[in-house]
Amino acid sequence: MLFPLPSHDTLYDALVARDARYDGSVFVCVGTTGIFCRLTCPARKPLSTNCVFRSSVRECLEAGFRACKRCHPLRSATANDPAVARLLALLEAEPGRRWKESDVTALGYDLSTIRRSFKRYFDMTFLDMARQYRLREGFLSLTEGERVIEAQLDSGFASPSAFREAFSRLLGAAPASLKPGGLLQASWVPTSLGDMIAVSSATHLHLLEFVDRKALPGELKTLQKNLKAPLGLGTPAPTELVREELAAYFAGRSAAFLTPLAPQGTGFTREVHRLLRDIPVGETRSYADIARQLGQPGAVRAVARANGANQIALLIPCHRVIGADGSLTGYGGGLWRKQRLIEIERSYRPCVQPNITGSW
Known part of the structure; x- marks a missing residue:
């Protein structure tokens, strides 16, 4: 955490009031939707028991939550960083795309600068964020009965080996064995x-x-x-x-x-x-x-x-x-x-x- 969070009740009151004081420094994860939001999100407020509050985007993503499409929590912290904002927009437009370093440089960006910016805003790199999006979709495809190759393609992994490696890090087993x-x-x-x-x-x-x-x-x-x-x-x-x-x-x-x-x-x-x-x-x-x-x-x-x-x-x-x-x-x-x-x-x-x- 970047700072000790206030109590759950305090943050829930701030969510209901759409209190801008916590904007960008605290996020709410909603269990019934699997989505995380800014506390100023205009969407209908969830029950308190369905909420958990986190102080970083990384915590939200690693716990399996997806960014809200109404309040755009990934974009809120990057209004003054056009490069990060553009990459986030591209990621949201193509969540299944397999991003590579060459894709980032082809857009005219310096890799080290982008890496530092994403780490500063989100405590994870852009490529790590893209991989987190894809892996969850791959698992859900497998559980719905899709073949491994279909789950791999659904989740945007270009090669079976990359999908297998990412999946194995999560479950300790290759997707083909499941x-x-x-x-x-x-x-x-x-x-x-x-x-x-x-x-x-x-x-x-x-x-x-x-x-x-x-x-x-x-x-x-x-x-x-x-x-x-x-x-x-x-x-x-x-x-x-x-x-x-x-x-x-x-x-x-x-x-x-x-x-x-x-x-x-x-x-x-x-x-x-x-x-x-x-x-x-x-x-x-x-x-x-x-x-x-x-x-x-x-x-x-x-x-x-x-x-x-x-x-x-x-x-x-x-x-x-x-x-x-x-x-x-x-x-x-x-x-x-x-x-x-x-x-x-x-x-x-x-x-x-x-x-x-x-x-x-």
Whole structure:
């Protein structure tokens, strides 16, 4: 973040009032539409529970959100930079185009100057931004049953190798290996805190992670190795159910999760995860609290490792574990998400519901 963001309620009030003080320095990501906007956007205002606020365009794009076509958040910061404004207009006009350095120089621009400008405004290069746009479209094409070559072309990758490399960085698997069906099926799940990847079998949810989590490719490889099953594409019943439950959760309707979860890790890790699921909605615990509940007060570090090994975000609520001094501690999805999840769940406290009763 470029500066500490005000509270969610303060920023939501600013969004409703179209307060120009935050224009260009804070953006709102709307989970129900998958779009991010300026706080001065003239569009109809979403519910507060469907909003998350970020301080950079890069955070919005990496979480899977697309720029609004009414308020043009990418353009707002570049009104005084004609080169950046022109490139953004070209990108919006052809989001599937595969841009190369030679394309930029052919327009008469110096590569190093453009690179510095985009990094200054958006904390990412122009080519990185274009690649982020294309990759999401490629994944969605695959999940809709398109062949790899069609998904590659839909997402603007000129060569199979480039598409394969970009896709592998996200999922740790080549797109050609991801066939519809199979024991483990991956699906894209949009939420108000950013897009997630869900992996389910016919009966259980095995993984649920935000797409920008750095550990995601490694987790997917380990999951496939442990179950001796390649990753496929699809939305089995557990994924359908968790989609509905996440929508209700972020809409403020229910904090109960009934999706059956596959067990993870050793017996100790599973016991830690069980205790995490027992933390009431709207409350938090420290690692030391969990260790004492286990009857092993000296196992604080082991509890922290088991907490970090969780690969089913939200449903196994590792975000409810904080430092003994009340500070936020590491969270694979980002501390800003951890803070927002805690804030969301506090709104449930007057009518606390069970976290889950689903089977393992």
